[in-house]
Structure formats: C-alpha cells, structure tokens
Amino acid sequence: xxxxTTLDPKLLISRAEAELPLFLGVDVGGTNIKxxxxxxxxxxxxxxxxxxxxxxxVPDAIGRIVSATSDxxxxxxxxxxxxxxxxxxxxxxxxxxxxxxxxxxxxxGWRNFPIRDKLSEAFDRPVSFANDANAAAYGEFxxxxxxxxxxxxxxxxxxxxxxxxxxxxxxxxxTNSFGSxxxxxxxxSREDARLCVWGGGRGQLEAYASASAVTQRTKxxxxxxxxxxLVKRMKDGAELSPLLVSExxxxxxxxxxxxxxxxARYLGIGITTLVHTVDPGSIVLGGAMNFGGMATELGRxxxxxxxxxxxxxxxDVVQESTHIEYAVLGGDAGYIGAAGIARHDSMFxxx
Amino acid sequence: xxxxTTLDPKLLISRAEAELPLFLGVDVGGTNIKxxxxxxxxxxxxxxxxxxxxxxxVPDAIGRIVSATSDxxxxxxxxxxxxxxxxxxxxxxxxxxxxxxxxxxxxxGWRNFPIRDKLSEAFDRPVSFANDANAAAYGEFxxxxxxxxxxxxxxxxxxxxxxxxxxxxxxxxxTNSFGSxxxxxxxxSREDARLCVWGGGRGQLEAYASASAVTQRTKxxxxxxxxxxLVKRMKDGAELSPLLVSExxxxxxxxxxxxxxxxARYLGIGITTLVHTVDPGSIVLGGAMNFGGMATELGRxxxxxxxxxxxxxxxDVVQESTHIEYAVLGGDAGYIGAAGIARHDSMFxxx
Numbered sequence: 001x002x003x004x005t006t007l008d009p010k011l012l013i014s015r016a017e018a019e020l021p022l023f024l025g026v027d028v029g030g031t032n033i034k035x036x037x038x039x040x041x042x043x044x045x046x047x048x049x050x051x052x053x054x055x056x057x058v059p060d061a062i063g064r065i066v067s068a069t070s071d072x073x074x075x076x077x078x079x080x081x082x083x084x085x086x087x088x089x090x091x092x093x094x095x096x097x098x099x100x101x102x103x104x105x106x107x108x109g110w111r112n113f114p115i116r117d118k119l120s121e122a123f124d125r126p127v128s129f130a131n132d133a134n135a136a137a138y139g140e141f142x143x144x145x146x147x148x149x150x151x152x153x154x155x156x157x158x159x160x161x162x163x164x165x166x167x168x169x170x171x172x173x174x175t176n177s178f179g180s181x182x183x184x185x186x187x188x189s190r191e192d193a194r195l196c197v198w199g200g201g202r203g204q205l206e207a208y209a210s211a212s213a214v215t216q217r218t219k220x221x222x223x224x225x226x227x228x229x230l231v232k233r234m235k236d237g238a239e240l241s242p243l244l245v246s247e248x249x250x251x252x253x254x255x256x257x258x259x260x261x262x263x264a265r266y267l268g269i270g271i272t273t274l275v276h277t278v279d280p281g282s283i284v285l286g287g288a289m290n291f292g293g294m295a296t297e298l299g300r301x302x303x304x305x306x307x308x309x310x311x312x313x314x315x316d317v318v319q320e321s322t323h324i325e326y327a328v329l330g331g332d333a334g335y336i337g338a339a340g341i342a343r344h345d346s347m348f349x350x351x
Numbered sequence: 352x353x354x355x356t357t358l359d360p361k362l363l364i365s366r367a368e369a370e371l372p373l374f375l376g377v378d379v380g381g382t383n384i385k386x387x388x389x390x391x392x393x394x395x396x397x398x399x400x401x402x403x404x405x406x407x408x409v410p411d412a413i414g415r416i417v418s419a420t421s422d423x424x425x426x427x428x429x430x431x432x433x434x435x436x437x438x439x440x441x442x443x444x445x446x447x448x449x450x451x452x453x454x455x456x457x458x459x460g461w462r463n464f465p466i467r468d469k470l471s472e473a474f475d476r477p478v479s480f481a482n483d484a485n486a487a488a489y490g491e492f493x494x495x496x497x498x499x500x501x502x503x504x505x506x507x508x509x510x511x512x513x514x515x516x517x518x519x520x521x522x523x524x525x526t527n528s529f530g531s532x533x534x535x536x537x538x539x540s541r542e543d544a545r546l547c548v549w550g551g552g553r554g555q556l557e558a559y560a561s562a563s564a565v566t567q568r569t570k571x572x573x574x575x576x577x578x579x580x581l582v583k584r585m586k587d588g589a590e591l592s593p594l595l596v597s598e599x600x601x602x603x604x605x606x607x608x609x610x611x612x613x614x615a616r617y618l619g620i621g622i623t624t625l626v627h628t629v630d631p632g633s634i635v636l637g638g639a640m641n642f643g644g645m646a647t648e649l650g651r652x653x654x655x656x657x658x659x660x661x662x663x664x665x666x667d668v669v670q671e672s673t674h675i676e677y678a679v680l681g682g683d684a685g686y687i688g689a690a691g692i693a694r695h696d697s698m699f700x701x702x
Contacts, residue, residue, distance in 0.1 A: 102668070149526070163628075165628070167523065170519075172518065172630075173630075174502070174630025174631070175501060175502050175630050175632030175633075175672070175673075176632065176669050178626075178630040178668045178669050179628075179629050180628070180629075181627045181628070181666070182627070184627040184666065185624040186538060186623055186624045187537060187540050188539070188540055188541075189539055189617075190539075269537055269540045273536040273537045273624060274628065276529070276532045276555075277514075277516070277532070277533060277536060278516070278523055278531075279525025279526050279527055279529040279530040280525070281525075282526075313537065313552065315532070315535065317444050317528075318525075318527050321526070322527075
C-alpha cells in the first residue's frame with residue numbers, strides 16, 4: 001500500500017557516472033521538503049530532506065534547504081558550480097508567473113511569499129516553479145513509467161487526487177496556474193453527487209477515487225450494515241483507511257474488494273474523459289493509494305479494472321493504444337520532476 | 352440560429368492590403384469544401400467552395416479544389432507564388448502523422464486515401480493536416496473570439512459536439528490524432544445515461560448538448576405530454592429541430608426555454624471539466640446551434656446560463672478569470688484556422 005521509497009538502482013549514480021550539468025529538485029510537502037541532486041539524464045546522485053515546519057516561516061525553511069543542499073553536494077562529491085538550475089515543486093493553488101503559493105491549506109505560512117525568487121537568490125540560480133503534482137508527473141514522464149511516451153497524464157492518488165499533464169514534453173500549467181487539476185473533472189453531474197475532500201466541487205473524481213473518498217465510501221457501507229472483516233480489525237484498534245481496506249481485500253474480504261474495484265471504475269470513467277480531451281497515449285497512476293500496486297493480487301486486479309472500465313467507455317482509436325500503468329518512482333518523482341522541469345526550461349528558455 | 356456567413360469587414364482585405372506570405376486553407380465537409388486565401392495576419396483575400404460529392408472520389412475532388420483555387424487566386428489578383436503553404440482540415444477520426452482520413456461516416460470515399468500527400472503534390476506546397484474542429488478552433492484563436500488569449504478551447508455545437516484545444520498557440524492533436532474530442536468527455540456516469548449520436552459512448556457531453564440531443568430531449572418531453580407551442584408548429588408542417596426550439600423559445604414558450612437552459616447547464620458541466628483539465632482562460636462556443644447567439648435574448652440567456660453553471664461548479668481561481676464567449680467567424684473559422692495551422696507549422700517546422 002505505501003509507495004516505494006527505494007529508487008531503481010539504475011536511477012542512482014555516483015559523481016563519476018553523472019552526465020553534467022546537474023539539476024537540483026526541491027519538492028515541498030506539508031511535512032517534509034525533499035531535495036535531490038539529479039544529472040542531465042534524470043539519475044539521482046543523492047537526496048535528502050528537511051522538515052517543513054510551516055510555523056517557523058519560509059525564510060527559515062530556505063536557510064535549512066540551502067544548508068541541507070550543501071551537505072548533499074558534499075556527500076555526492078559535487079559543488080554548486082555543477083548545478084545549472086533549480087526546480088521547485090509546491091502544492092497549489094499557486095501563481096506560477098509570479099512565483100507565489102496562494103491558499104494552500106497545508107502551508108499557511110507560505111502563502112503569498114515570493115518563494116521562487118527568494119530561493120533563486122539563496123541559490124544564485126534560476127528557479128523553475130511548478131505545481132507538485134505536475135512535477136511528479138514530469139518525473140515519471142522523464143525517467144519513470146511514461147519515459148517511452150511523447151505525452152502523458154499522471155493521476156496521484158492520495159488524500160486527494162492530483163494530476164499532471166505532459167504534452168510534447170511540456171507540463172500543462174494553465175492560464176491561471178490551475179492546469180492539470182485532473183482530480184477535479186466531473187464524473188457525476190447529479191445534484192446529490194459527492195463533495196470533494198476540500199469542499200467545493202460536487203461530483204468530481206476526487207470525491208470518489210481519493211484515499212479520503214475510499215475511507216468515506218467504506219464507512220458508509222459499514223454503517224449501512226454490510227458485513228466485513230474490517231469490523232473485527234477496527235474493534236482491535238485498527239483505523240479505517242485505504243491501507244486497511246487493502247489488507248483485508250488482499251485477504252479476500254468481499255466488501256473491501258468491492259470498494260477497491262468500484263474505485264477502479266471511477267478512475268476508468270475519469271480517464272476516459274481525460275483521454276478524449278488530450279489523447280496522451282499514456283496514463284500513470286501514482287500516489288500512496290495503489291492497493292499494493294503490482295506487488296499484490298489486489299493491486300494487479302485494481303489496475304486491470306481501471307483498464308477494463310476505460311476500454312468499455314473509450315473510442316476505438318484510443319482504447320487499445322492508451323497505456324495505463326502504475327508509477328514507478330514513488331516519493332522520488334517530485335524532486336526528479338522538479339529538476340527535470342528546470343532542465344527543460346533551461347533548454348527551451350520558455351519562461 | 353444559423354451561423355454567420357458574413358465575415359467581419361476588418362477580416363476581408365484586398366491584395367494591396369495583404370501582408371505576405373499568403374496561406375491557403377481548405378476545409379472539407381460532408382457537403383462542401385470551403386477554400387480560402389488568407390494573409391499573414393489571418394485576413395481573407397477571397398473564398399470559394401466546391402461540392403464534396405464523395406461518390407466522385409478524392410482525386411476528382413482534388414482536381415476541383417485546384418481549379419477553384421486557381422480561379423480564387425485570379426480573382427484576388429494573386430498567384431500560387433504568393434502562397435507559402437496549405438492547411439487542410441477534415442472530419443476525424445484521422446491519422447494525422449500519415450495524412451489519412453480514417454472511418455469518417457460522412458466521407459466513405461475518402462477513407463484511407465493519402466489526402467494530405469496528394470493535395471501537397473497537386474499544389475506543390477507542404478500541406479498541414481488537421482481535424483476540422485481543431486482547425487475551426489485555431490481560426491477563432493488566431494483572429495476570432497480567442498484572439499486575446501494564449502490558450503483556448505472551442506466547442507462546436509452541431510449535429511455532434513466538436514472540440515478544439517489550443518495551448519500556447521498549438522493545436523492539441525493527441526497521440527492517436529484523437530486529441531481535443533471535447534464532445535466525448537463524460538458528464539453522466541450512470542448506466543442509463545444517454546448514448547452519443549454516433550452510438551458508442553454513454554453519458555458523454557455530445558449526448559446532451561448537441562443539436563441531435565436537443566431534438567431528442569425535446570421529442571421526449573413532448574411524448575411525456577408536455578404542452579408547447581411546438582405542437583402547433585409541427586402540425587403546420589415544421590420539423591422538430593433546435594432551430595424550431597430556438598424560434599419558439601424566443602417567442603416565450605416555456606418548454607423550449609427550459610430545453611435551451613438545460614442544454615446550457617450540460618455545457619457548463621462539461622466546461623468545468625475542461626477548465627480543470629487544461630485551464631485555458633478562454634472558452635468559445637461555435638457551431639450552428641447557438642439559439643440566435645448574441646443577436647437574440649434567448650441566445651444571450653443561453654450564454655449567461657452556461658457561464659452561471661460553470662461558475663457554480665468551478666474552482667475560485669478559474670471562476671472569474673475564464674472567459675466564455677460565442678465564436679465570431681461562423682463557417683469561415685475552418686479554412687482560416689487551417690491556413691493558420693499551416694502558417695504556424697511553417698514558422699515552427701514542428702511536423
């Protein structure tokens with residue numbers, strides 16, 4: 001259930017193997033900030049993390065990022081001279097042209113702070129700024145599950161459903177920095193459709209296929225009197241979560257399997273809409289909620305059900321030619337992708 | 352109700368006013384093929400059309416296109432020497448990289464014919480090949496309703512619902528030449544949701560908001576016993592169509608107004624999904640079904656209802672900053688956009 005934290009050894013290299021220039025990727029989350037040093041081919045020379053500690057303020061966090069980066073460079077036998085540019089991924093909503101984080105619920109202290117420019121000053125390097133889900137998608141596109149494809153969409157299944165769209169090698173940011181919010185496409189337009197985790201949108205994919213939605217839907221089924229091995233687990237103190245649903249589903253509990261398969265079908269519906277919109281050829285499912293991924297029978301069935309629902313709804317032309325796979329970079333996708341976007345920007349100088 | 356056939360005089364120019372080079376746009380439909388001569392700034396020097404006459408075969412049609420173009424150039428005081436490249440828009444599904452039309456229902460004789468390459472030979476010019484709805488969208492983006500915007504989505508409301516997405520000046524073709532099929536996003540995932548005009552997809556926007564869907568939904572309401580001034584019109588020999596619904600709605604018939612407003616709400620739902628996917632900043636409604644457009648009260652109410660439904664469902668960040676407007680180029684958007692894509696390709700040489 002938990003996402004992989006070990007990077008494919010092919011993606012880990014030493015200073016001697018690295019192809020210059022190097023890029024630094026910084027992936028800001030509510031709890032931790034991951035920092036990774038990545039070479040021209042997307043391979044990691046080293047990574048580290050610092051606590052976000054929102055309450056200490058952003059200047060303090062920048063100081064700790066710079067200091068941790070310095071250690072990271074030392075350990076990798078590199079210096080800042082080797083680093084061409086820096087990529088920064090943060091949760092949205094944000095104002096990308098102006099380099100600001102806006103109303104992000106997890107990072108109140110970071111709101112309206114000129115994070116991109118201050119980090120750029122601190123590192124004395126240009127900083128490319130991206131939505132964290134777009135950065136993770138770019139990571140998978142560059143060296144992960146999407147690496148054979150020209151276009152790709154990644155859905156990140158976590159507390160919410162994040163999205164990243166890459167078309168012809170470019171991350172779709174949108175006019176108002178709100179591009180690629182694929183968790184917020186509408187899959188049910190009825191008045192009594194489910195509400196999103198963060199309130200607001202009704203009937204949107206996130207309200208059906210996120211970890212919060214899985215927990216909520218399971219809770220409702222139990223309240224409606226469905227029997228399940230979950231009941232005993234919860235009596236024994238386990239907390240209801242997609243992880244618990246996953247464990248009991250893998251052991252054969254019918255309700256858990258049903259919840260997982262239903263989640264897959266919701267995703268298949270959303271993916272149909274996304275494919276009919278931009279026809280990416282490649283869909284990658286990332287994030288912590290993968291029901292074991294390719295490592296378990298349940299995870300493999302989940303993926304197969306997503307594909308099957310998609311095929312039953314999509315046009316012939318895209319049915320067989322759209323690849324739907326799990327992500328492979330786990331929690332490393334964010335910093336790798338941020339570094340990749342920085343590299344892309346330095347090559348094309350589009351910003 | 353019918354789309355404008357008179358181009359804004361600002362978009363019509365003489366040879367003396369034209370900025371070179373010129374581009375030729377060819378817009379293939381089931382009935383007619385429109386051909387237009389367009390300058391560097393998207394202004395039309397002249398236009399003409401030939402009958403498609405599918406049964407006579409494509410080589411015959413190419414011969415007539417070349418001959419009509421020759422007349423068009425003469426009338427405009429130009430020669431083929433002034434034309435840099437040619438743009439060709441055709442109905443999909445198609446194979447853009449290979450320059451083929453695939454299973455298009457309206458043009459059986461054109462299937463799998465190497466139309467792009469044969470037209471290129473006939474004109475001795477490179478030919479850019481695009482889906483007709485994408486071409487029309489590009490036309491509106493270049494010189495029509497979307498001209499102030501960096502990104503744009505156009506929905507074409509006709510027998511079906513066509514779509515075109517332009518991001519950073521590029522038309523989104525997709526991996527399998529199936530990009531921008533915005534009529535096929537799912538707005539209702541229930542098992543008993545409506546079926547698309549061409550069969551296949553269930554619950555897709557086209558099944559609710561196309562001309563065929565409006566006719567079908569009105570028919571069902573009448574069959575269910577709803578009273579309406581439509582009944583008398585039909586007894587007098589009028590055929591049930593969105594045009595008739597539009598006429599009676601403009602005169603105040605409650606059922607017709609209800610059908611039109613409901614159509615607007617379906618579009619608002621679809622637009623929310625599209626905006627949350629690529630955040631274009633600009634949405635343009637084109638095609639023949641516009642209930643009178645800005646020229647009638649019904650048309651203005653329709654547009655206002657689309658905006659209102661969108662605003663009630665979309666995220667704050669995009670709610671007010673997304674412009675939803677009618678298209679302004681009418682039936683000229685297709686050849687203008689095809690010419691515009693040809694110009695874009697010749698500038699960026701991306702194909």
